[in-house]
Amino acid sequence: MKLKFLGTGTSQGVPVIGCTCEVCTSDNPKDNRLRSSVMISTEENRKILIDCGPDFRQQMLVNHENTVDIALITHEHNDHIIGLDDMRPLIFKSGENMPIYCNKRVGNEIRERFPYAFADVRYPGAPAFDLHEIENKPFHILDAEITPIEVMHHQIAIFGYKFKKLAYITDASFISETEKEKLKDLDVLILNVIRKFDPHPAHFILPDAIQLHEELKPKQLFLTHISHHLGLHDVEDKLLPPGMHLAYDGLEIKF
Numbered sequence: 001m002k003l004k005f006l007g008t009g010t011s012q013g014v015p016v017i018g019c020t021c022e023v024c025t026s027d028n029p030k031d032n033r034l035r036s037s038v039m040i041s042t043e044e045n046r047k048i049l050i051d052c053g054p055d056f057r058q059q060m061l062v063n064h065e066n067t068v069d070i071a072l073i074t075h076e077h078n079d080h081i082i083g084l085d086d087m088r089p090l091i092f093k094s095g096e097n098m099p100i101y102c103n104k105r106v107g108n109e110i111r112e113r114f115p116y117a118f119a120d121v122r123y124p125g126a127p128a129f130d131l132h133e134i135e136n137k138p139f140h141i142l143d144a145e146i147t148p149i150e151v152m153h154h155q156i157a158i159f160g161y162k163f164k165k166l167a168y169i170t171d172a173s174f175i176s177e178t179e180k181e182k183l184k185d186l187d188v189l190i191l192n193v194i195r196k197f198d199p200h201p202a203h204f205i206l207p208d209a210i211q212l213h214e215e216l217k218p219k220q221l222f223l224t225h226i227s228h229h230l231g232l233h234d235v236e237d238k239l240l241p242p243g244m245h246l247a248y249d250g251l252e253i254k255f
């Protein structure tokens with residue numbers, strides 16, 4: 001299987017509009033971060049999208065992706081779902097509704113924000129979604145076994161997802177001991193880190209990730225959902241402990 005980072009930035013992306021810091025004005029492509037999303041390619045080359053933010057159209061075009069078989073949604077914040085309308089060309093091409101897998105709360109939010117996708121009589125150009133409610137237990141879809149990982153994003157419970165020995169977690173600020181059991185003996189852990197210092201109520205910062213790296217001991221840990229406050233990619237990546245890396249848009253991992 002393969003994972004490609006379509007975006008590794010926070011809800012504002014990097015560069016941030018109007019910001020003139022050294023990260024936002026960097027000419028290194030690795031310092032340009034679209035909103036966080038990844039594409040999983042299964043062994044049969046089926047495509048599983050995790051999150052669909054406002055940069056979805058650009059991400060698909062830049063990465064020469066033209067298919068999404070299913071979408072997994074971590075939670076309902078706009079930077080993770082607002083691009084769902086841009087799935088229309090894929091839906092029109094396939095002639096089938098787009099399957100979306102998420103928990104009940106997130107599904108209700110999607111219905112509220114995209115009511116035209118669920119209308120009994122839809123406008124001819126509207127998207128069409130099939131919502132599939134999932135719980136915190138493993139499920140099998142396409143040719144993949146997927147294990148949800150429940151984490152806290154400030155005061156709401158959201159899902160990360162585990163495939164084989166790779167786990168993808170974004171927007172977490174707390175992981176319970178029970179859920180940490182799912183994250184042991186991993187080849188790859190992908191974890192959100194919004195900045196280096198200054199604790200954040202809804203996101204891990206760098207010391208949190210270092211602590212989890214030491215505790216869970218994945219073979220590799222990649223940081224994502226990164227803001228311009230973390231610093232320049234080529235500088236900060238070299239300062240990380242062995243086995244930790246800054247992810248960047250377009251990076252591929254085989255697992």
